Amino acid sequence: MLKKLSDLNHCSKDDFVAALANIFEHSPWVAEAAAALRPFAGIGALFAAMTTVVDRAPDEMQLALISAHPDLANKTQRATGLTPESSAEQDSVGLDRLSDAEYAAFERANRAYRAKFGFPYIVCVRRHTRDSILRDFERRLPNDAKAEMRRSIAEICRIAALRLDQLVASEDRLPVHGRLSTHVLDTHSGRPAAGISIELTELSDLGQPRVVARTITNSDGRTDQPLIGGRPVPIGRYELLFSVGDYFAGHGVPMADPPFLDKIPLRFSVSEPEGHLHVPLLVTPWSYATYRGS
Amino acid sequence: MLKKLSDLNHCSKDDFVAALANIFEHSPWVAEAAAALRPFAGIGALFAAMTTVVDRAPDEMQLALISAHPDLANKTQRATGLTPESSAEQDSVGLDRLSDAEYAAFERANRAYRAKFGFPYIVCVRRHTRDSILRDFERRLPNDAKAEMRRSIAEICRIAALRLDQLVASEDRLPVHGRLSTHVLDTHSGRPAAGISIELTELSDLGQPRVVARTITNSDGRTDQPLIGGRPVPIGRYELLFSVGDYFAGHGVPMADPPFLDKIPLRFSVSEPEGHLHVPLLVTPWSYATYRGS
Amino acid sequence: MLKKLSDLNHCSKDDFVAALANIFEHSPWVAEAAAALRPFAGIGALFAAMTTVVDRAPDEMQLALISAHPDLANKTQRATGLTPESSAEQDSVGLDRLSDAEYAAFERANRAYRAKFGFPYIVCVRRHTRDSILRDFERRLPNDAKAEMRRSIAEICRIAALRLDQLVASEDRLPVHGRLSTHVLDTHSGRPAAGISIELTELSDLGQPRVVARTITNSDGRTDQPLIGGRPVPIGRYELLFSVGDYFAGHGVPMADPPFLDKIPLRFSVSEPEGHLHVPLLVTPWSYATYRGS
Amino acid sequence: MLKKLSDLNHCSKDDFVAALANIFEHSPWVAEAAAALRPFAGIGALFAAMTTVVDRAPDEMQLALISAHPDLANKTQRATGLTPESSAEQDSVGLDRLSDAEYAAFERANRAYRAKFGFPYIVCVRRHTRDSILRDFERRLPNDAKAEMRRSIAEICRIAALRLDQLVASEDRLPVHGRLSTHVLDTHSGRPAAGISIELTELSDLGQPRVVARTITNSDGRTDQPLIGGRPVPIGRYELLFSVGDYFAGHGVPMADPPFLDKIPLRFSVSEPEGHLHVPLLVTPWSYATYRGS
Known part of the structure; x- marks a missing residue:
């Protein structure tokens, strides 16, 4: 249309x-x-x-x-x-x-x-x-x-x-789209973490949290599509949940019982709907880090 | 007695x-x-x-x-x-x-x-x-x-x-006590993060989460008492919640609106009740890291 | 030709x-x-x-x-x-x-x-x-x-x-080229670190080290050209040197005197000449991290 | 005397x-x-x-x-x-x-x-x-x-x-002593890194670098004695060198050939001779991080 x-x-x-x-x-x-x-x-x-x-x-x-x-x-x-x-x-x-x-x-x-x-x-x-x-x-x-x-x-x-x-x-585009992306690096094995289940939830003070994306990392540790893309990224609070316990168990990595880390939540806010917000995860079975990337 | x-x-x-x-x-x-x-x-x-x-x-x-x-x-x-x-x-x-x-x-x-x-x-x-x-x-x-x-x-x-x-x-002790501790380092300013509110919650699959400790970091970025100490640290899943948004706002650090990071959850499991589990947080307004320390 | x-x-x-x-x-x-x-x-x-x-x-x-x-x-x-x-x-x-x-x-x-x-x-x-x-x-x-x-x-x-x-x-290419790249994220300010001087040196056990690239990060915190690209990345030991002291001083960030971090060396080896090796730096005036990225 | x-x-x-x-x-x-x-x-x-x-x-x-x-x-x-x-x-x-x-x-x-x-x-x-x-x-x-x-x-x-x-x-002491310490955490295996060779070198612009301490981490990943202690920590530039390649090889951890990380240098400056400067290393075979700790 x-x-x-x-x-x-x-x-x-x-x-x-x-x-x-x-x-x-x-x-x-x-x-x-x-x-x-x-x-x-x-x-x-x-x-x-x-x-x-x-x-x-x-x-x-x-x-x-x-x-x-x-x-x-x-x-x-x-x-x-x-x-x-x-x-x-x-x-x-x-x-x-x-x-x-x-x-x-x-x-x-x-x-x-x-x-x-x-x-x-x-x-x-x-x-x-x-x-x-x-x-x-x-x-x-x-x-x-x-x-x-x-x-x-x-x-x-x-x-x-x-x-x-x-x-x-039109050939040109209005600058109205933002992007939310992630990337999982397995720093235990020095490679992108493929096959990690990811869930993105919009958090709310008054109402219920709302899952807005479910996806799995590809062979490059990224998602095939941005978590949010082709539209503004709504200003608000979010939680990304990464199933790293299943991932490391699947690779036969020795872990504690129960594993020290299982589902890792990253909670952050979006403030620039038209920007590109990159929220990566660097993870081993015993440590992780995240940062606002670009 | x-x-x-x-x-x-x-x-x-x-x-x-x-x-x-x-x-x-x-x-x-x-x-x-x-x-x-x-x-x-x-x-x-x-x-x-x-x-x-x-x-x-x-x-x-x-x-x-x-x-x-x-x-x-x-x-x-x-x-x-x-x-x-x-x-x-x-x-x-x-x-x-x-x-x-x-x-x-x-x-x-x-x-x-x-x-x-x-x-x-x-x-x-x-x-x-x-x-x-x-x-x-x-x-x-x-x-x-x-x-x-x-x-x-x-x-x-x-x-x-x-x-x-x-x-x-007795002068000797039975090895029945464990310890759960934390430490917050403000790597934005290169100093221990004092005055950070921390909440420790025991998570449950079937029942409600249960807050087991509320405390505030001291001038060394640690808590005066271990989060759990003087007893075994129960095997289970926990969440530590750090109010870093208030901390950085209180120090006048420029942040996004809403701040990229506000309350940071670290979710982990305890597997050795008699061990010492140290779960530190290294944090800036734009990044954080944690690891199983000792 | x-x-x-x-x-x-x-x-x-x-x-x-x-x-x-x-x-x-x-x-x-x-x-x-x-x-x-x-x-x-x-x-x-x-x-x-x-x-x-x-x-x-x-x-x-x-x-x-x-x-x-x-x-x-x-x-x-x-x-x-x-x-x-x-x-x-x-x-x-x-x-x-x-x-x-x-x-x-x-x-x-x-x-x-x-x-x-x-x-x-x-x-x-x-x-x-x-x-x-x-x-x-x-x-x-x-x-x-x-x-x-x-x-x-x-x-x-x-x-x-x-x-x-x-x-x-020919339209197709032989898979003989590798790539060495970097990326500097300023996690003190939550943005790519632009204008950081970078020097790449090939280290040697018997001879002198040899500078193989000098460059400056662009507005995305990356280098316009890969540090090594369009050819195999020679197997060997390297050091990347990042002038972060000048960068933070230039942004008026309060630091110790002398600054805790000035020129940061990352020393690593290349083992796959035809691969893509990404060596990023996440840095504040008081902390840094690196990892083999992709 | x-x-x-x-x-x-x-x-x-x-x-x-x-x-x-x-x-x-x-x-x-x-x-x-x-x-x-x-x-x-x-x-x-x-x-x-x-x-x-x-x-x-x-x-x-x-x-x-x-x-x-x-x-x-x-x-x-x-x-x-x-x-x-x-x-x-x-x-x-x-x-x-x-x-x-x-x-x-x-x-x-x-x-x-x-x-x-x-x-x-x-x-x-x-x-x-x-x-x-x-x-x-x-x-x-x-x-x-x-x-x-x-x-x-x-x-x-x-x-x-x-x-x-x-x-x-005297029972009281003059506040004239500082301390430089380190701690190596193996975040690949989630434990303190014991047996890591460490060398501390004082760097100089005009003269030769001077090794001021050589030591090995103990079972807690720390050194039995501070790297510098019982005296002021001289204002100046230093390099800590950690032999992590030998450590991971000794634990049978799979690595690249040559290993991506072998000897890791941390270069930093001391500005407060009477303070306690803690420079830890969090390390896997593929990543590491450091920060000014306390």
């Missing part, structure tokens, strides 16, 4: 606007204004044009754009319908299956935010976990309205970049 | 037997036979004398000794009364507050063991956690009766050694 | 033989026999054909091939002339600028070898350092003549593979 | 002065003034009394004290005679066996210093290596005379503390 940039450059204005109507939620006027600036040399240029339209729009237009967005994790709005884009975004971060405590926390936050500012709290949820959204709420609530309008527009542009990235094929 | 060895060497035979009657559960005959061998040069010699009495006793006496022991985690026996020694031992490993699943597992194991061998399953519980007892059950059940009698006597002697260690003061 | 495989496939037999006459030292008969097997699908097929010619040659031809090789580090033969290939190979490992002690050792070894076997000692010098050649001498001298003929032929084929690789351009 | 503090407290004034005449070089007047303040509760009190005498002495007395000291590494003065204390101190740092380049450097420094200030350069050589003395020279030369007088007196007091420590036995 990807649209080629060249097609967008040469189609009718109506088709262009139809294609990009929801890049900015319920706000086809952004696409309309951008249509006049065609052709675009790349998706970067297209995105820059659209955000410029938004940035230069008068305050009341910006406020309308902000107000066109749904609340986060609002069951009533969900029942009456979100744009498919909003719905998919909210589902991606698990907002459709919150624990009761989490729902309550989101509801409190939404209400407090709307009461203070008169418009919905907006954040680019694909860059976040449930916990980091709630922390973001808390940090932004003390801001003044002007700062929050600016911030909301910035988040809307991040949402737009991700929607555009999913919709339009 | 400790008794001096010299007093035991010189008191009446009746007083000697009364003092040591329950070193071997409900079996004062062991103390009686040992009384004739006084005086003892040390607690080691006293223990050796008592275990020799047991080892040389005829099979029916050994069987009686074994049968004098209660089942583990048996609620009915608890209600009717254990020796204070047995009760304290079982409580120490948490057998008085098992989860339902754990109770059921212990009951199944006890029943299967008694059905096969005709005598109760005996293990020196102070050297174990709930999980390691259940694993020991499983490993011993396939044995034949002769092997299990030998093994039961060996466990009874371990129990006796710990009881003796708690009862008798 | 590279020759295209397709040209070699289609040129006259004389041109083919002329081009490949010295792939096997002074032995154009190998190329002659191989010419009849044209065309070759790739350089791998060409090499396989030539080595098969050699393997199937009668003993006296193999002996002639062996005897066509010069002694290593022989000043007289150097004066009277080597093939350009032999000369370049010997120079590459520094055999043209040995210390007196090294010359003496090579001369002793050559003489002993020739005295025992009646033919010159042959080794693929591009896969070696001076030290590893002398150790190879010592190991092979106790062999019997038959084993040494086989071994000499094997070394001659390795020499041929490298000569062919330098002479013939 | 140690004198008991109690004897010094109760002997005649003449004997007291005779015993402590050279604690401050050729300056018995310090002991004379201190004699009147007897008895001293400990060596710390005695030292405090003597340094107070010096600190309160008029400038011309302090200058005389400074001028009573010999030049460092001055051959002529050596020939005509130093106090035994000065001679032993200068020998301890190797000033009696300097390379020609070092002699020249010391002579230049002495001459420049004396020309500027009119008194000899004084430093507590037992806290230094040849290199660190030359660096200290360079740093102090730009000072003004007043600052250098203060600094010289401070160095003289450090010299006095070490002389007093060697001469007087």
